[in-house]
Amino acid sequence: MTDLQAVGVITGWGEGVEALPADAARAAGSRSLLAIERPRLDGERFRRATRECLLGVAAVRALLEGTGQRPADIAGDGTGLLYVTAAGYGASNRAFVEASTAGTLHFPYTAPSAVPAEVAIEFGLTGAYVIFVGGATATIEALAHAGRLVQRGECERVLVLSVETFAECEDLHARGRWLLGRPLVEAAACALVVHGEGRLAIGDTTSESSALTAEARRRAGETLACEPLIALALGLESGDDRLHVTGDWRGRRLAAEWASPRPARTERRS
Amino acid sequence: MTREALRVDPVAIVAAGAVTPIGAHLDAFWSGLVEGRDGISTIERFRVDDLRVGRAGEIKRVTLASGDSAPECRATLLLRAAADDLLRRSPLAADPARIAVVVGTALGGVEQLERALDKAGRPSHAAAALYDSPGRALARHLGSRGPELTVSTACASGATALGVGADLLRDDRADLVVAGGYDVLCRFVMRGFDALRSLTRERVRPFDRRRSGLLLGEGAALVLMAREADARGPRLGRLLGHASTSDGAHIAAPHPEGRGLLAAVRGALGQAGLEARDVDFVSAHGTGTALNDRIETTVLKAALGPRAGQIPVNSIKGGLGHTMGAAATLEAIMCLLAARDGIVPPTLGYEEADPACDLDYVPGSARRLRPRVSLSTSLGFGGCNAALVLEGAPA
Numbered sequence: 114m115t116d117l118q119a120v121g122v123i124t125g126w127g128e129g130v131e132a133l134p135a136d137a138a139r140a141a142g143s144r145s146l147l148a149i150e151r152p153r154l155d156g157e158r159f160r161r162a163t164r165e166c167l168l169g170v171a172a173v174r175a176l177l178e179g180t181g182q183r184p185a186d187i188a189g190d191g192t193g194l195l196y197v198t199a200a201g202y203g204a205s206n207r208a209f210v211e212a213s214t215a216g217t218l219h220f221p222y223t224a225p226s227a228v229p230a231e232v233a234i235e236f237g238l239t240g241a242y243v244i245f246v247g248g249a250t251a252t253i254e255a256l257a258h259a260g261r262l263v264q265r266g267e268c269e270r271v272l273v274l275s276v277e278t279f280a281e282c283e284d285l286h287a288r289g290r291w292l293l294g295r296p297l298v299e300a301a302a303c304a305l306v307v308h309g310e311g312r313l314a315i316g317d318t319t320s321e322s323s324a325l326t327a328e329a330r331r332r333a334g335e336t337l338a339c340e341p342l343i344a345l346a347l348g349l350e351s352g353d354d355r356l357h358v359t360g361d362w363r364g365r366r367l368a369a370e371w372a373s374p375r376p377a378r379t380e381r382r383s
Numbered sequence: 384m385t386r387e388a389l390r391v392d393p394v395a396i397v398a399a400g401a402v403t404p405i406g407a408h409l410d411a412f413w414s415g416l417v418e419g420r421d422g423i424s425t426i427e428r429f430r431v432d433d434l435r436v437g438r439a440g441e442i443k444r445v446t447l448a449s450g451d452s453a454p455e456c457r458a459t460l461l462l463r464a465a466a467d468d469l470l471r472r473s474p475l476a477a478d479p480a481r482i483a484v485v486v487g488t489a490l491g492g493v494e495q496l497e498r499a500l501d502k503a504g505r506p507s508h509a510a511a512a513l514y515d516s517p518g519r520a521l522a523r524h525l526g527s528r529g530p531e532l533t534v535s536t537a538c539a540s541g542a543t544a545l546g547v548g549a550d551l552l553r554d555d556r557a558d559l560v561v562a563g564g565y566d567v568l569c570r571f572v573m574r575g576f577d578a579l580r581s582l583t584r585e586r587v588r589p590f591d592r593r594r595s596g597l598l599l600g601e602g603a604a605l606v607l608m609a610r611e612a613d614a615r616g617p618r619l620g621r622l623l624g625h626a627s628t629s630d631g632a633h634i635a636a637p638h639p640e641g642r643g644l645l646a647a648v649r650g651a652l653g654q655a656g657l658e659a660r661d662v663d664f665v666s667a668h669g670t671g672t673a674l675n676d677r678i679e680t681t682v683l684k685a686a687l688g689p690r691a692g693q694i695p696v697n698s699i700k701g702g703l704g705h706t707m708g709a710a711a712t713l714e715a716i717m718c719l720l721a722a723r724d725g726i727v728p729p730t731l732g733y734e735e736a737d738p739a740c741d742l743d744y745v746p747g748s749a750r751r752l753r754p755r756v757s758l759s760t761s762l763g764f765g766g767c768n769a770a771l772v773l774e775g776a777p778a
Contacts, residue, residue: 194629207496209571209574209575214578220578221579221635224764224765225765226536226763226764227634227765233629233766238631240646241626241628243543243627244536246488246513254530258547261550261554265389267626288499317480363519
């Protein structure tokens with residue numbers, strides 16, 4: 114039995130789901146991409162970190178601020194970290210390919226594991242650790258994995274983190290056919306899954322996108338792997354007792370049904 | 384505090400398939416390991432004249448099942464070759480909707496990104512550059528319609544994929560899981576490791592006093608897994624436990640005391656419901672770098688206690704190179720074949736003892752030994768660690 118305690122969200126529209134417009138396509142106007150500026154985080158350690166790494170750290174900070182928790186509350190081996198991205202490694206990979214000389218310090222940042230690594234270092238997370246690569250279906254799989262880690266007692270809590278950036282590879286995304294909608298909206302989102310009374314069920318579905326997912330897409334735009342987390346944040350915001358989200362990626366659709374996730378316990382950021 | 388996982392149900396490993404620098408199918412891989420075959424050569428598929436080191440475990444020829452045309456993406460090609468090898472040994476006898484595919488990779492389709500950015504690049508190259516594209520192509524090739532996952536815990540990916548795949552069976556999300564790992568040699572990764580100066584100009588010597596770095600390799604390895612109760616006929620063995628953990632210490636280097644790896648080993652043993660005294664054999668990550676091999680030795684001594692010196696530990700990277708995403712799956716398969724045939728491959732390149740690496744590294748030639756329970760350890764960029772506990776099928 115698992116609860117969804119909170120979801121921290123940062124998008125090209127601003128921080129939190131309250132920053133999302135009613136209609137992303139209309140709000141974007143002629144803009145095809147809503148980027149997020151490189152977060153200004155203190156510390157020499159972050160000087161070489163990529164923008165997507167900093168977005169991962171910022172999403173966890175937003176989550177903690179929203180729940181009134183301190184970093185020390187999640188440090189240690191009791192916290193699992195599951196990272197999901199469809200394309201968040203694109204910028205660093207491209208920069209490395211196009212660089213005239215291969216940088217010693219740059220290469221490790223080309224790995225998808227660079228983002229969760231910076232998050233794990235920043236918050237002292239030494240528990241279970243898996244990196245899923247894919248779109249919204251991978252996020253649903255990560256939520257399922259979070260549930261099993263908590264249920265089996267391997268973790269007290271699990272962060273399901275997703276970061277998607279597009280700005281550095283917008284031309285490549287324009288060539289691809291895998292995107293589901295426009296505008297492209299950069300996002301970083303982090304869900305906190307804990308032991309509780311809620312029931313999380315995952316499965317294939319052939320039905321249409323859930324209402325929450327459709328709302329997330331309509332209001333946020335295309336956020337790839339972040340979309341299910343934004344949908345969950347919207348569900349928590351509205352106080353729903355049953356959160357039904359779907360995830361689409363490259364012709365597949367998965368659904369997650371979260372009964373009694375106890376949103377009443379969630380302290381929302383005002 | 385070390386958190387011991389609750390015991391989980393073992394999962395049957397029914398069959399395996401592989402394509403490697405020392406053999407283009409499972410039997411050739413296994414005989415190559417036992418005989419101490421060296422698969423390291425000068426890279427021929429792309430230019431290396433501007434690199435410090437241009438040698439690696441390159442697969443010179445890949446053969447697919449008759450009638451199949453080779454895909455342009457080499458990662459997809461290697462996965463398909465490993466899948467064909469697997470299918471020759473065991474058909475996928477299940478509803479396609481109940482067959483899952485879980486693959487691990489450090490690099491995905493990154494070689495296709497190089498093509499996509501080229502002036503002659505096609506739109507399809509951009510899609511193929513996504514790290515989950517080769518896994519998706521594998522699922523199509525197999526005709527599976529169940530869960531389809533790509534995990535990327537860097538060079539520990541091939542272990543994480545087996546662990547996540549086993550969980551899909553335990554959760555009844557699938558009846559069969561094809562799981563494993565792959566990675567290919569390409570300019571991208573060769574430039575990266577060359578810049579890090581991690582590559583040796585000598586031979587790879589895991590745990591040896593003179594070890595001076597790693598060499599890369601390429602390959603793909605897959606296993607077919609099923610729930611114990613559903614597995615029919617002969618099998619290779621069982622996956623008893625898995626854990627993937629984070630160091631939370633450094634973006635590239637392992638934790639200096641191997642904190643995350645130790646937690647992974649203990650977590651995997653906890654899942655297996657076993658203790659250190661139950662381990663008969665260790666397949667180490669053993670890259671041949673000064674740091675990795677010392678840290679891994681420290682971790683194994685801490686995890687296995689006073690018996691550590693009596694438990695054989697090998698590394699197969701001396702002959703294969705470090706095959707990245709494929710490495711941990713190949714090593715898991717090696718553990719099961721060692722149990723089947725009662726023989727443990729040697730650590731190729733290990734000759735002179737290092738006081739900092741003072742375990743039994745199976746020097747020289749293969750050793751007659753039938754390990755029932757094996758531990759396999761892996762590490763990767765981003766503070767990734769993974770451990771598997773495997774049990775060979777009874778002889």
